[in-house]
Every structure is written in structure tokens, then in C-alpha cells.
Amino acid sequence: MKREEIAERVIKVTARELKKSPEEIKESDRFSYELGADSLKSIELVAAFEEEFDLDLDEDEALKIQTVGSAIDFFAELLPE
Amino acid sequence: MKLENGTILSCPEHPSYVGVSVVAENFIVSEGAHIDAGVTMENVFVGQATQLGNQFSAENALFFANCEGFNSEVNSIFAGPYSVTHHKSTLLIASLFSFYNAGSGSNQSNHMYKLGPVHQGIFERGCKTGSFSYVLLESHVPAFSTVIGKHLTNIDAPLLPFSYITEEKGDSRLMPAINLFSIGTVRDEAKWPARDRRKANQKRDFIIFDVFSPYSVEKMRQGKAMLLKLYEETPREKSSIIYGGVQISRLLLRKGAKYYGFAIDRYLIGKIINKIEKAMETKASWKTISEQLVCNSASEDINEWLDLSGLLALKERIEKLMQDVKDDKTQTIEEFLEQIKIIYESFASDEWTYIYRAFAEDYGFMPDKMTPEDFMILVKRWEKAANSLNALILDDASKEFGDFSHIGFGLGFGENERRADFKAVRGELQTNAVVQKLRAEKEEIQRRAEGVMQTLESMV
Numbered sequence: 228m229k230r231e232e233i234a235e236r237v238i239k240v241t242a243r244e245l246k247k248s249p250e251e252i253k254e255s256d257r258f259s260y261e262l263g264a265d266s267l268k269s270i271e272l273v274a275a276f277e278e279e280f281d282l283d284l285d286e287d288e289a290l291k292i293q294t295v296g297s298a299i300d301f302f303a304e305l306l307p308e
Numbered sequence: 309m310k311l312e313n314g315t316i317l318s319c320p321e322h323p324s325y326v327g328v329s330v331v332a333e334n335f336i337v338s339e340g341a342h343i344d345a346g347v348t349m350e351n352v353f354v355g356q357a358t359q360l361g362n363q364f365s366a367e368n369a370l371f372f373a374n375c376e377g378f379n380s381e382v383n384s385i386f387a388g389p390y391s392v393t394h395h396k397s398t399l400l401i402a403s404l405f406s407f408y409n410a411g412s413g414s415n416q417s418n419h420m421y422k423l424g425p426v427h428q429g430i431f432e433r434g435c436k437t438g439s440f441s442y443v444l445l446e447s448h449v450p451a452f453s454t455v456i457g458k459h460l461t462n463i464d465a466p467l468l469p470f471s472y473i474t475e476e477k478g479d480s481r482l483m484p485a486i487n488l489f490s491i492g493t494v495r496d497e498a499k500w501p502a503r504d505r506r507k508a509n510q511k512r513d514f515i516i517f518d519v520f521s522p523y524s525v526e527k528m529r530q531g532k533a534m535l536l537k538l539y540e541e542t543p544r545e546k547s548s549i550i551y552g553g554v555q556i557s558r559l560l561l562r563k564g565a566k567y568y569g570f571a572i573d574r575y576l577i578g579k580i581i582n583k584i585e586k587a588m589e590t591k592a593s594w595k596t597i598s599e600q601l602v603c604n605s606a607s608e609d610i611n612e613w614l615d616l617s618g619l620l621a622l623k624e625r626i627e628k629l630m631q632d633v634k635d636d637k638t639q640t641i642e643e644f645l646e647q648i649k650i651i652y653e654s655f656a657s658d659e660w661t662y663i664y665r666a667f668a669e670d671y672g673f674m675p676d677k678m679t680p681e682d683f684m685i686l687v688k689r690w691e692k693a694a695n696s697l698n699a700l701i702l703d704d705a706s707k708e709f710g711d712f713s714h715i716g717f718g719l720g721f722g723e724n725e726r727r728a729d730f731k732a733v734r735g736e737l738q739t740n741a742v743v744q745k746l747r748a749e750k751e752e753i754q755r756r757a758e759g760v761m762q763t764l765e766s767m768v
Contacts, residue, residue: 270483271560271563274557286700290700
């Protein structure tokens with residue numbers, strides 16, 4: 228899957244789950260700071276990514292995703308073109 | 309002081325104490341209990357090493373061992389061991405508790421009745437209610453769950469232990485399995501046995517402290533199956549469903565089931581690993597090891613467990629005891645207590661029977677009939693489950709050292725002072741004792757998995 232497509236889907240899911248508009252989400256945004264996801268919301272967000280990309284993520288790996296950009300890179304690596 | 313119609317049990321090993329301005333009528337106080345400073349109580353049983361004080365008032369209530377009641381009020385409660393209420397404006401009413409912690413201003417009631425008041429609440433073992441939380445009775449709060457906020461719905465979710473129950477704009481929401489990796493749950497598990505204050509030679513409460521036991525694991529097994537079914541049945545367009553009076557996010561149906569799966573695997577496979585490791589110490593053959601995994605119990609229903617004021621017991625055994633009392637086979641208090649003691653002493657064998665049968669149901673082979681190859685696959689599964697939970701708990705503990713936790717430290721000074729003040733008070737993530745223990749546990753998981761795998765490989 229192309230990085231652009233992954234980015235679009237990551238931002239779409241993030242916006243939906245954190246109730247933001249896609250335009251205000253930047254790749255450098257941290258989920259827990261700029262986007263205001265508390266620890267409980269973060270769990271839902273990971274679940275939403277899993278469903279979006281039909282993946283079952285390793286908890287250890289999922290915990291390393293801190294920013295929108297790192298999420299895009301993470302899924303880009305898991306879902307190569 | 310005014311004491312009327314009461315019994316005070318005491319012993320040299322742990323004297324009980326009734327202090328100033330206590331007003332008590334129709335009561336029993338057990339060894340090592342400490343009641344002081346204006347406590348008012350009527351029709352109350354106070355268990356061993358329970359502490360009541362600071363104008364606490366109690367009516368029609370039972371407190372089992374190691375409870376604490378200060379400042380607040382209780383009415384018609386059944387407080388299993390380690391039930392704790394410390395704060396003014398907390399009112400506990402008409403409920404069953406066990407290993408419970410009440411935040412300040414915790415309250416339950418039922419003001420929806422129209423045919424006269426009926427209050428009934430069940431807060432299963434290990435629940436916490438946050439500051440100014442309110443639970444509308446009748447409710448059944450699942451074990452090891454945390455309630456935050458005001459809930460104007462009747463909660464009924466016993467199959468979803470280790471949950472967060474929160475409130476958002478008046479709606480009650482449940483997040484299943486989230487407390488499985490709360491550092492608070494880990495702390496509680498270590499804290500309870502360490503804080504057993506009872507010193508009397510005869511301990512009146514038979515307490516099984518285990519957080520993970522057939523009692524909690526069976527609920528998770530049933531809860532997992534139910535969550536997966538609900539997930540399959542719920543269309544993607546729906547963001548949440550209603551279950552047991554509360555909303556559950558559709559996405560968390562699958563996630564909760566996954567977390568329960570981790571805890572179930574860690575428990576069931578972990579218990580078998582314990583037995584196999586022990587057998588391996590004697591360089592036993594696989595045949596000899598398998599013989600140690602046999603289960604010959606005749607118990608019929610091994611899946612229903614009860615928490616009787618701290619005693620985890622097979623329901624079948626309790627029902628038999630009740631029938632024996634009805635049939636006059638158990639006639640005296642001494643005989644009854646002897647039977648309770650037997651039930652307590654049977655926990656280990658009943659637990660093994662449960663593990664044996666649940667293992668066979670979940671993994672497809674009986675422990676004593678599996679091959680080393682079968683078990684190697686399960687050791688990998690255990691390692692993944694244990695590591696995943698360990699990582700999630702470690703992440704939860706790490707948040708205690710995050711930027712938000714620094715708020716309020718080094719007040720009036722700059723960033724460096726703020727960090728230095730925090731470090732002086734809370735220490736550092738790297739050197740924190742709980743974090744170090746979790747990291748050591750991670751290494752231990754790997755060491756055990758590798759050790760068992762090596763031995764199994766040599767047997768293939």
C-alpha cells in the first residue's frame with residue numbers, strides 16, 4: 228500500500244476517533260499531547276487502526292507508536308506496496 | 309462510651325480495643341479489631357483486625373477481616389475482607405463488597421422505586437469507586453473494576469471483570485479488561501496479603517488472595533466469548549452497543565476479548581508450566597511429567613465459583629454444605645466451621661480440576677495427554693500473552709512519570725527545578741521499584757520460556 232494512501236487512512240481514523248477535523252492533524256502531532264488522546268482513548272485508537280488495516284497488532288509494537296507520522300510509517304512497513 | 313448487648317473477643321496475641329466515645333448496641337467485635345474515636349454502631353459484626361474510627365457510623369453491617377472504616381457511614385452492607393472506606397460524605401448502602409476501596413463521596417442508592425425502597429448492590433471482589441461516584445441500585449459491578457462518575461443506569465455486567473466503568477455526558481460506558489494492565493491492580497495483588505494484620509492464633513476468615521483464580525478467569529472466559537459474539541453481530545456503522553445497562557465501544561469488544569485472552573493464556577498455560585518446571589527439576593521423562601498432570605476429580609460443575617467473604621469456593625461445595633445443614637447432617641457451629649475449613653483446604657485441588665478442564669476446552673487436549681510438540685506451541689502462546697500484559701502494565705506505570713505527572717511540582721520555579729522536585733519526591737522511572745520488578749518479570753518470562761522449550765526439544 229502506498230504511503231499516501233496509508234497516511235490518508237491513518238488521519239481519517241484518527242480524526243474520527245478523536246473527534247478532530249482531518250485538516251488539523253499533522254504528522255508531527257503526538258496522540259497523547261497535541262491530539263489529547265488519554266490512555267483509554269489510545270486503546271480505542273489502536274483498535275480502530277487494527278480494524279482499518281485488518282491487522283492484529285503486537286501490543287509491544289503498538290505501544291511504540293506515539294505520533295501520527297510514526298503510525299503511518301509503522302503501517303507502511305507492515306503493508307508494503 | 310456506651311456498649312450494650314455485645315461480645316468482645318480478644319486474645320493475648322492480638323487484643324481487641326474499644327476506645328473513647330464509642331456507642332455500640334447489638335454487636336460482636338473480633339480479635340485484633342480496633343474501634344475508637346466516636347464510632348457509632350448498631351447490629352454490627354466487626355471482623356479480626358478491622359479498624360473503625362473517626363466518627364464512623366455503621367448500622368446492620370458485617371465487616372470481615374482487615375476492613376477499615378473511618379469518617380463515613382454504612383448501612384446494611386456485607387463487607388468482605390479488606391473493604392475500605394476512609395472519607396467523609398461516603399455512604400455505602402445495601403451492598404455486598406469484597407476487597408473494595410471507596411473513594412471520597414462514594415454513594416449508592418435507589419431513588420427510582422415506586423413500590424417502596426429496595427436497595428441491592430453487588431460490587432464483586434476488588435472493585436474501586438472513584439471520588440463522588442454514584443451507582444444506582446440495583447447494580448452488579450464486575451470484579452476488579454473501577455467505577456468513575458455518576459451512573460443513573462442499573463449496571464449488570466458480572467462477566468466483564470477488570471473493567472473501567474466511566475460516565476460521559478450522562479451515559480455510562482464500560483471499557484472491558486482495561487484494569488488487567490493497570491499498575492493499580494498489580495499493586496493491589498501484592499498489597500493485600502502483605503497487609504494482613506491478623507495476629508490471633510485462630511484466623512476466623514479463610515481468605516484466598518489470588519487475583520487470578522478460577523473465580524476471575526472463568527468470568528473472563530465467558531466474557532471473552534460474549535464480547536467476540538457481540539463484535540461479530542454488531543455492524544461496523546455502530547460506534548457502540550448497550551450491554552448490561554452500559555455502553556461499550558464496538559472497537560473495544562474485540563480488544564477486550566483479546567486482553568482477556570492474554571490473561572486466560574497466562575493463567576491456564578502458566579499453571580501447567582509451573583507443574584512441568586517442577587517435574588523437570590527431577591529430570592523426569594515426558595511420561596512421568598504427564599502422569600503429574602492427571603486429574604481425577606469427580607466434581608461435576610467446575611465452572612461456577614463463589615467469593616464467600618474472601619474464600620473462593622466451588623459453588624457445588626457450598627451448595628452441598630447448605631443441603632447438609634438443611635438435612636441436619638451438619639448440626640453444630642463447630643461442624644459447620646470444619647466444613648468451611650475443608651472447602652478452604654480444597655481450593656488447590658479444585659483449582660487444578662478447573663485448570664485441567666478449562667485447558668482441555670480452550671486448547672483442545674487434556675494436559676496429561678498432550679505431546680511435547682503440543683506444549684511447545686502453547687509455551688510460545690504463554691510467552692506472548694505474558695509479555696504483552698507485562699508491556700501494557702509497564703506502559704501504564706511509565707505514565708506515572710510522564711509530563712502530566714510533573715504538574716504541581718517545583719511550584720513557582722523553572723523547568724529544571726520542576727523536574728528536580730519531581731525526581732526528589734517520586735524518583736525516576738529507571739530506578740522505581742515497581743518498574744524494576746516489571747522489567748525483571750519480563751526477563752523471567754523469557755528465561756522460563758527458553759528453559760521449558762529447551763527441555764521439551766530434548767524430549768521430541
